[in-house]
Amino acid sequence: MTEQHSTLRAQRRAETQRLLQTHAIRLFTERGYDATTVNDVAGAAGVSPMTVYRHFPTKEDLVLIDQYGQLIAEQIAASPAAQPLVRRIGGALIESARTLTGGRHGGDLTPNEQFLLARLRLMISTPALRAKHLDNHYALQQAIVAALDDDGAEPDTAFLAQAAASACLAAMHTALVRWAEDDGRTELPDLIAKAFAAAFGDDIVGTD
Structure with missing residues (x-):
């Protein structure tokens, strides 16, 4: 109870x-x-x-406050541990974006997409929010690293996870900015996947 x-x-x-x-x-x-x-x-x-x-x-x-870090962490924790770090993180970011945007398949923006787009535009255009957004970025990176944590891993695992998380979040940020500039016409998960492919190779979101 x-x-x-x-x-x-x-x-x-x-x-x-x-x-x-x-x-x-x-x-x-x-x-x-x-x-x-x-x-x-x-x-x-x-x-x-x-x-x-x-x-x-x-x-x-x-x-700035959201629950997206928890969603992304859950996706990462559920991914196969044998996969490369960038693939685990990238796949989780893409799937989380698909969940958050409401799974649109063409046509008008979903209500969730409209909300996320307006929120993103505010973060990009408002100086006070741009500065504080860096704190959120760091918190999300730490949530990703925690989700990848393995107690039996080598000592430098946290460093490697931080590097992979930072690189993936940078690629995602580029996709988010493009999505805002494009008024949400392209589906966000597809833009994130394109950004990852450009940064890490076409097979980054593939399956083993």
């Missing part, structure tokens, strides 16, 4: 966070990031400013 209640609380928390972020991204896009206050977001969501701060300690967090 306790575990069920804990799960329900986590689900409600995630739903509240997504609601707040949806309103925040919309207002930031319509009015501008600097011109929109946390009180504005709270009013649009029908909650108190204290509720917003409970979920997002700073205004920047309304754009």
Whole structure:
């Protein structure tokens, strides 16, 4: 019963966070990031400013906080340990992007794609968010390294994992910027796969 209640609380928390972020991204896009206050977001969501701060300690967090690191880590942990590091990481990033964007097959952007695209544009165009985005990038790199961790590995395994994660995230960032510039016309997983192929070779997302 306790575990069920804990799960329900986590689900409600995630739903509240997504609601707040949806309103925040919309207002930031319509009015501008600097011109929109946390009180504005709270009013649009029908909650108190204290509720917003409970979920997002700073205004920047309304754009930057996400659960994507956990999703990517789960994908990596489920991948075959015998695969090269770059393939494990690259495959996880592509599959996570497919999950997050809603699996569009041509046509109009899905609601998830619209949200992610607006969020990405804000991170690219807002100086305060660009600076803090580096912290998120490092946190995601560390989540990837932790997912690749092997207690019986050689001492330099963490270094190799960090190098592979950093290279993969750099390639993904290039794909994300292109996706924003392209107004989301090309499906994000395909762009990420192209970036990995350019950086690491055509077989990077293949199977052994």
